[in-house]
Amino acid sequence: MPSNLPFIHRFKAMTVPCEVQLFGSPNASQIAAVIEQNTYRLEQKYNFYSEQSWLTCELNQRTGHSVLLDDESLVVFQTLKNLVTGTAGVFDPTVGSLKWLLNNNASLSRTQAYQIAQPMMGEAAWHIENNQLIISHDETRFDLGGVIKEFAIDQAINFAESMGVSAALINFGGDIRVLGTKPNQEAFNVAVVNPHESTQAFFSLPLVNSALTTSAHYERKTQFSDGQSSHILSEKGTHSKVLSVSVVAPSALEAGAISTALTIAPSLPVPEEVAVIFIDDQLKIHQDTEFLIQ
Structure with missing residues (x-):
């Protein structure tokens, strides 16, 4: 295989398609297998919906x-x-x-x-x-679903780097982290989807040694007896002018937590090393929150 092409490995875990791209290692297939098995291990350990997981048995049923x-x-x-x-x-x-309350009493x-x-x-x-x-x-009760997916991405990058991979892209259901640059020294170009059409790219961002996550509330829903709510749960709800928030941060775990929080409270301050892009309810792109007061 030419050295400028990645080894690509795909599997499904944590309810999403997972893709591992590895550059510069003759042992890429073994490294990808380690990443896949570790992802399954984390899924089993921290699964909110499994009666056998550590999260359920040791923590949520303490x-x-x-x-x-x-x-x-x-x-x-x-x-x-x-x-x-x-x-x-x-x-x-x-x-x-x-979620635990609703699982036990759907009439609420x-x-x-x-x-x-x-x-x-x-x-x-x-x-x-x-x-x-x-x-x-x-x-x-603790639900670490998205958290553990992002933690698994960060661990995948750590595995890849420690095992001699020169560059990598880990994509678990649209949550992405990259290591280094492509062999031609170019950044990885990563797309963010159109909130109204998830099969279409809306814009793209160059990534080098960073993570990108997007949080949105236009697809999955939580059901209450008197109606539906976003799957991003908050008593005051997600912000009506924000369709999605994309965050670039050093780790996937940090990016995911911040992008989730910003769908609820988009004016929250963020660390200096974090970049934020909003898509509003008119499908316009913003890098600040001025649109909230227009």
Whole structure:
């Protein structure tokens, strides 16, 4: 295989198509297999909907107010705590509490569900002491679905780099992180889809050693007894003028948390190393939030 062409490996995990592109390694097929198996492992460990996952058995079905975290889970929750704090609590992994309520009582209206879930959710509902996760409310539930997909992307890049890959692109369901540049020294050109037609590219961005995630609320929905809501759950809802938010950040996990938070509160400040692109309800592109006050 010519060295300027990638080794490409595809599989499905975490409900999305996954693609691994690796450059510059004679062991690319073995590295791709390691990435695939690790992705399946993370999916099994942190699956909110599986009765056998660590997340369900050890955390969401806990019998007390503390859970001992293994080294990997400690890293995950420490990172999440930083992202929750950095988004002023808008990004909230305890939203699983609301999903748990709806799974157990489909007759709840949106207002009723949020009223009941309010004590179970939010930044104050949990904290970390040493390697213990402390949860104050018995019924607090964590949903790490998107988080673990992005964590898997970051781990895939780490695997690739540590195993001698010179450049890589990891794409799990449109959440992307790249390592280095293409062999011709060009950046990876990554497309963001049209919110009204998901098979069409709307614009593209060059990426080098960075991640891109897009959060949008125009496809999947959450069902309450009195109607539907975006799958991005927030009591005040997603912002009516924002169709999608694309974020470029050093890691996929950071990009994903920030893009999710900005669909709810688009005026949140972001770190200097983060770039943001909004698509508004008129299909116009913005790199700042001036459009919110027009």
